[in-house]
Amino acid sequence: MKNISFTGLHARLMLLVLAVIVPALGLIFYHRMEDKNADRLQALYDARRLARNVSSLYEHTIMEIRHILFTLSQMPQFHAQDSAACSKIFADLLKQTENFSGFAAAKPSGEVFASAPPITKPVSFSNLSWFQRVLQTRGFTIGEYSLGRIGDKPTIVLGYPALDDTAQLTTVFAAGLDLERLQRMLLGVSLPDGAILIVIDSDGTIILHFPDLEKFVGNRMSDKIIVQTVLTQKDGVMEEVGLDRVPRLYGYTTVGSGIEAIHIIVGIPAQVAYADLKRNTIRDFTLLGLVSALALLGAWLFGKIFIISPVNRLLDATKQLAGGDLTVRVNRSANTGELGLLALHFDKMAGALQRREEERKLATEALRENEEKYRLHFENISDMIFSYDQEFRILSVSPSLERMLGYKPEEFIGKSLAELNIISRDDLQRVFSDATQVFAGKNIDSTTHEFVTGDGARKYGELSSAPLFRDGRVVAVVSVVRDVTARKCAEESLRLSEGKYRALTESLADLIYRADPETFAATYVNKAVERIYGYSVDEWLRDSSLREKAIHPEDRERVLAFYGKAQKAVHDGIAEYRIIRRDGEMRWISDRFAWEKGTCGKVVSFNGIMSDITEHRQAEQALRQQREELSRFGRLATVGEFAASVAHEINQPLTAILNNAQAAKRILSSDTPDIDEVSACLQDIIDDDQRAVEVIRHLRSFLKRQDAYRTIDINTVIEEVLKILYREIVDRQVRVTSYLSPDIPHIEGRRIELQQVLMNLILNGCDALMNLDPQRRQMHIRTSVDEPNSIVVAVQDSGTGLDKIEIDRVFEPYYTTKIEGLGVGLSISKSIIAAHGGRIWAVNNHEGGATFYFTLPISKEKAVSS
DSSP: OTTOOOSTHHHHHHHHHHHHHHHHHHHHHHHHHHHHHHHHHHHHHHHHHHHHHHHHHHHHHHHHHHHHHHHHHTOHHHHTTOHHHHHHHHHHHHHHOSSEEEEEEEOTTSBEEEEESOOSSOOBOTTOHHHHHHHHHOSOEEEEEEESSSSSSEEEEEEEEEEOTTSOEEEEEEEEEEHHHHHHHHTTSOOOTTOEEEEEETTSBEEEEESOHHHHTTOBOTTSHHHHHHHHHSSEEEEEEOTTSOEEEEEEEEESOGGGOEEEEEEEEHHHHTHHHHHHHHHHHHHHHHHHHHHHHHHHHHHIIIIIOHHHHHHHHHHHHHTTOTTOOOOGGGOOHHHHHHHHHHHHHHHHHHHHHHHHHHHHHHHHHHHHHHHHHHHHOSSEEEEEOTTOBEEEEOTHHHHHHSOOGGGTTTOBHHHHOOBOHHHHHHHHHHHHHHHTTOOEEEEEEEEEOTTSOEEEEEEEEEEEEETTEEEEEEEEEEEOHHHHHHHHHHHHHHHHHHHHHHTOSSEEEEEOTTTOOEEEEOTHHHHHTSOOHHHHHHOTTHHHHHBOHHHHHHHHHHHHHHHHHTOOEEEEEEEEOTTSOEEEEEEEEEEEEOTTSOEEEEEEEEEEOHHHHHHHHHHHHHHHHHHHHHHHHHHHHHHHHHHHHHHHHHHHHHHHHHHHHHHHHSSSOOHHHHHHHHHHHHHHHHHHHHHHHHHHHHTSSOOOOEEEOHHHHHHHHHHHTHHHHHHTTOEEEEEEOTTOOOEEEOHHHHHHHHHHHHHHHHHHHTTSOGGGOEEEEEEEEEETTEEEEEEEEOSOOOOHHHHHHTTSTTOOSSTTOOSOHHHHHHHHHHHTTOOEEEEEOTTSSEEEEEEEESSOOOOTTO
8 A cells, every 4th residue: 555646547537536426425415305305295295194084084983973873863762851761772872882981861951861871960961062052053063072971981072962843852962982992993094103193172172192192181282383283274284393392294184163173183203204314315425435435446456457467467367267266357458469469368258158157157046036936925925825636635735824724734744635624514515526626627716615723713714726737637726725714703793783783773763764876766664664654664675666656646746856856966855745655644754865875986875764744744834823823913913003094094095086076076067167177187086096995905915814925026015015104104203215226136925924024123113213303213224135145124223222131032922112012023023034034133233223134035945845
């Protein structure tokens, strides 16, 4: 090394190597930064994808729970509040399911009357927020995290109402979802090493945390940056230091909305996300360092070797070749003349010898690798592979035999299948029969047989066999056995589970069915078909036309069109219509149906629940008749308030008629009667008569019992009411201004009832203005389209307004703020607007007085039940 010099050729070669290394170093830095950004984006994508996968599992679990609670809500025991029977149903259900900490059923007051596990002391849910939401929404509700309210484990409480045939709330169900079970289920989504799964509710309380569930669950973390971000943005990704102070890349998403929203967060440690980047960076710089060192050393050696001692190298090469080293070479480029020619031929000779030796080694190595590959496959495959000859003697068997059946391979070699006793006697003859076909040259695929293990246990295996040919004839059979015991056990468990749910379905009073989504032919129906339709289950399944024939002739066309429209759009829905039972009795049913889709999104079944709502319909009819009578009574009471005005309104045209008749008589009695004057008097009499007739017609139409739904222009109805009340408004010195939008669409409704609502609101407004100075008695009536698919009517007065108690109670029956009022006008108005599909309310004006609003749907869709 003492002869090293950095001048001349050595220095230039080394500078050239360094010039190549520096760009390579910059290229490595650039690619590593690109890789880091890609790894970051991939980790964020994976985290959000995992969060969404977990949210799908959570939504599926909630839907299953909702289905269970819905099934319970249809049971008559809970409507009857039979505590013992309900508790037994809960106890049986708790044994069959693993995801719940307990069940409870409470009265509308909140008092729990049935539960599992049993509650030893009185418990009330009335003060719980989820219970209040069930009472308000009459729907499925997801509660907050709790401990010990239902069961003795950390839970999320799920509430569901049970309504009777009159839509009255009878029972509120509560199911405690076991958070530990829920966590284990959600972890069915495979998480990367070191990843965490966090589930928080709408106020930032942690309800699941994997790992360290007990450390974090129940803690409210709304002040943490990561929790604030998730609660605000609902769905997204971020890189942040977690609750455990570990930097992570997070993906998060939200299930549900409002107070029932659940936020799911998956965090992948930054160390894991960038692990490949770190390894690749170390590897690249290590390789670059080694290559650089070797390149510098090679540049120095190149000059020394090819300039200083070419002859010595040629001599050394000859000795090495003679000693058997076929890799030796002489670089001819550094030599000229005879020495270069000699080096050239030497290299060709050494190369030819080396190629032959390498080819021989490659062939030997390829043969060895193939043998090793097939040996590894044979020894490590999980399935059992064995072969046997025409006498059914075992020729070979894979080591997986010991894992599958508990025998060593040497125990089988040379023995026949019959004497081994590994296949049950019932299946052995089938195996021999299949083997005969295989020896004839045919393959046998996937036949299932029962095998006996070394310790006497039973296992199921799928057996596939193929012939082994030699010189054109079958000399042996090669068979592969796959262990399918777990699958068979799962199938048996599924069959037993289906049996349990079928028994539960058969006990329900409602008719539950499954049908072909194309033809609507029933594929399943429970025994309730006998009670509702009068046909047996076999008859219903055998004759697919019974369902259509049973529809009442007056409803058939409408109902079939509704089902056809739902089938085309694949929309779930509810159909209410009449049927004719087998015994000729007419009944009303409500069919709640849904379309079941398979894993590929294709509709595979048409499912539904039919309920007998005949008694409910009869009760509705009776209630409707009572409402109409009360409405007519209200109109009579209203007429009493402006009868004097109507009399005055009629008296005017009658007086004018009398005056015109007397004037005409005087003109005719003169010596030269003026015929034109008489004609004018007669025309005035006709006009006044029509005016009186119009007043009487409006009054008679308002006093009718009822009219049918028709297409109505609400602006015209308002103008008609203002004409009827004209004298009443003038006598009370009220100035009424109407702002009627010219673009208001028509609606469907009953003109008389809507006149009654407007008359009640206008007369109430006039009463509210009577204590004011006449100059301040103003009323405004407006129409507009302010809500989707609805029109809005507003009646505004400038009176004293309503206090808080009056606003809350003004629509209650028999509540009134007037001394002589009956308290039924606004109550009737509320019923009329509700029957038209709208709503009515009152607010105080900022400048004084009150405004009464009501809405009406622009187009009243004809329901299937109409």
